Each structure stands twice: as structure tokens, then as C-alpha cells.
Amino acid sequence: MTEPAVQTPEPDAQDMPVLLLVGSGYRPYREYILAAVSRHYRLWLLDSAEATWQLAYCVGATRVDTRDADAVRAAALSVAGTYPVVGVFTYDETQVVFCARLAQDLGLPGSPPETIANCRDKSATRAVLTAAGVPQPASFTVTTAEEALEAAGKIGYPVIVKARAMAASFGVVRADGPADIAAAFAAADGADFMNLPRYPANVLVEEFLTGPEISVDAVIHDGEVTPTVIARKRLGLEPYFEETGHDVDAGDPLFQDEELLGQLRDIHRALGFVHGATHSEFKLTPAGPRLVEVNARLGGDLIPYLGTLATGVDPTVAAAHAAAGRRTDLTPKHRKAAAVRFLLPEGHCRTVEVVVHADRFGPTIHETGITVEPGDELDLPPAAFLTRYAHVIAVGDEPGQVLEDLREPERLVELRAEALPD
Secondary structure: OOOOEEEOOOOOOOOOOEEEEEOOOOHHHHHHHHHHHOOOOEEEEEEOOOOOHHHHOEEEEEEOOOOOHHHHHHHHHHHHOOOOEEEEEOOOOOOHHHHHHHHHHHOOOOOOHHHHHHHHOHHHHHHHHHHOOOOOOOEEEEOOHHHHHHHHHHHOOOEEEEEOOOOOOOOEEEEOOHHHHHHHHHHHHOOOOOOOOOOOOOEEEEEOOOOOEEEEEEEEEOOEEEEEEEEEEEEEOOOEOEEEEEEEEOOOHHHHOHHHHHHHHHHHHHHOOOOEEEEEEEEEEOOEEEEEEEEOOOOOOOHHHHHHHHHOOOHHHHHHHHHOOOOOOOOOOOOOEEEEEEEOOOOOEEEEEEEEOHHHOOOOEEEEEEOOOOOOEEOOOOOOOOOOOEEEEEEEOOHHHHHHHOOOHHHHEEEEEEEOOO
């Protein structure tokens, strides 16, 4: 067991309960969560890296190897012995199963660890939901490219070949015919993201679902599931599934879609959720909504932030309250549209500079963010994933104006780079 290193800032005079926050994430995409939740709870951070920017939002931090379950548990018990800890909170995909166990050990609100483990393992998710009668795409778990070829033949092309336990679309490839299977299997089986686990049978071959893709962020309190954000996903770079943007509308009619909401409830009930937050992805197929996957955490890619901009209600605070076993009033304070576009390079390159052209902004452009430094190398799938150089967010009363202002985001934030050999 590794020995934790503790950092404590100036004493916090606020008389608020404490949440244990396990993992803090990538600052450009996650700082807004700490900023929001710290207005409701004192946060104590348990993280592998030394706390720096996080201390502006935390009452203290323990540097501990978050891959070492015993060390994290010891650090958590130490904090709980000093502070009134009311919950364990994480949005880190690599920590969700352990945090469920930690909450259970500490007698704090949460969902059963086996529920969270069944979400992390996409094969287990399919098995549980199929047994519960929830409509599912055809799916086979395979160990070799030959088995993948056989499974694809049973399903019919095109098929999706994906890693069993990755995240952020790592290791997800479309195969349009038998000639594509070997490369798709290799990409899925070789995917590695944040040291997430591998399985002996590590790859799924699934039916290709047609129709728009959406995500539904939700909070769960005493088993009751309430959607907080519905985002319509934008994808690019086929046959890979790189997420290039999300569109959120507080008035989206999907909030009233009983088939979608009914499936959402059935999925969470079958998996056994009690308290927490989830990010579920669906395809809106001609036969109705079909689950792509369900994740036992808040959505990434600034989706909860878009939800706050669109409704005035913060899904991250609702998720923190759920971790503490508290309900949240989720009635929208206003109804707007909000969207984000992520900007990718044209190919393998080295960043020279990123230029923001504010004079080209439309009326709904809300903010921009730059996520590279001069000298950074960028590339595209399959060589690299999530190598974005910037993002642009728009917010407005009219969804049409928001989408129009984001129609050519590369004109708003320009990447100047030196091309490198493929």
C-alpha cells in the first residue's frame, strides 16, 4: 500500500458537509464541476497527482495512488475521522467501481458495487438488460478476429466492433464488410484509455444501429430516475466515432418521450441503481430508442455545463447531492439552447498557435477554450483520439441561431500548425 501525501489549504470556516472527491480530471473540461459543487459542499480531493488548481475549490487534498484500493480506503477513513463526510463523489470513469465500494464500506449513499461494475462491463450490461426484457441490439463477445468475423456474419453488415470496457469512444469502429473485421478487431482489442481493464474476451461485435445518437444524463434518488440533460450528439471521422459536438435544448421534445423515458427507467431498475448519476447513450432507431451504453457517472465533453446554460439548473450539483443521498429541485429556471463544437486538426501536425477570431462571432457565441500549447503534436484516429485543439460554446433563446453561429467553428478558432509525416 502506498503512503498518501496530504495537502491542506487555509482552514475553511464554512459549516458545510464534506464530500470525498476521487479524481479531478482534465482541468479545461472539469474545473466547472469543482467550482459549482464547492458552493454546496466542502470537497476533500483524493487524487494521484499533487493538487494545484483544485485547492481553490477544496478544503484539502490527499495525494494517493488511486490505483491502490487499500491506500485510497485508508485515506478516505482518515478524512472521515476528522470531517463530517456525507458522500463519495466521482466523475472519473476509472474510479466509479471502487467509489461504489468505498461508499458501501463507509455506510454512505450510493448504488451497489455490482451495479456499477455491470455498467463498466458492456457485455454484462447487455446480459442484464436482455434478461430484463429491455430491447437490445444483437451483441456477441469475442476473443479473436475469427470469432468476430463469425459474429458479424450472424448479425449482418455493417457492424460495430468495440472494446468491452473502454470509454470516450476509444476502440469503437464500424466494419462495413468482412474485409474490415481484422483491422476493426485489432483497433478495439488494442484500445487503451486511462488504464481501464481488459478482459480475456475483450471485444464486442454488435448490430449497427441507425438513427440519430443522443445522450441522457440523469440523477437517481432512492431508485427514482430523473433526466437532467438530453444532448444530441455530433460524430465524425468515420469509421471511427469521434465526438465533434453536442446540442442541448431545454425544450427538447424527448423530455416528454414516454418510450425513451420508460426505457431509461427500466434500464436503471434492471441494473439496480439506488443513488447516483448516470450518462446513457441511445440511438433513436426506426424501431424506437435503443441503448448504446450506460455509464455510472456524469457525462463528459462539457455536456452537464451545457445543461446548466440551457436550464439554469446544474446537473453537477444534482449529482453531488445524489452522492450525499439528497434530492434536488430540477425545475428549469429558464429554457434556452446550448451547444459545443470540438475542433480537430486536419491531420498529423505540430501546433504553432491557436488564434481566436472574435470579430467573426455570431450573437450567441458564449465562450471558447483552447486545449493545446505551442509545440503539442496532434493527430486523428486511429493514430490518436481526443486530440482537440479548442472548443466553442454558443447559448441562445433560438436553437436555429445557436446552430448557425456554430456552423463553421474552425473560422472562429483557427489552428496554425506545422504538418508532420503520417
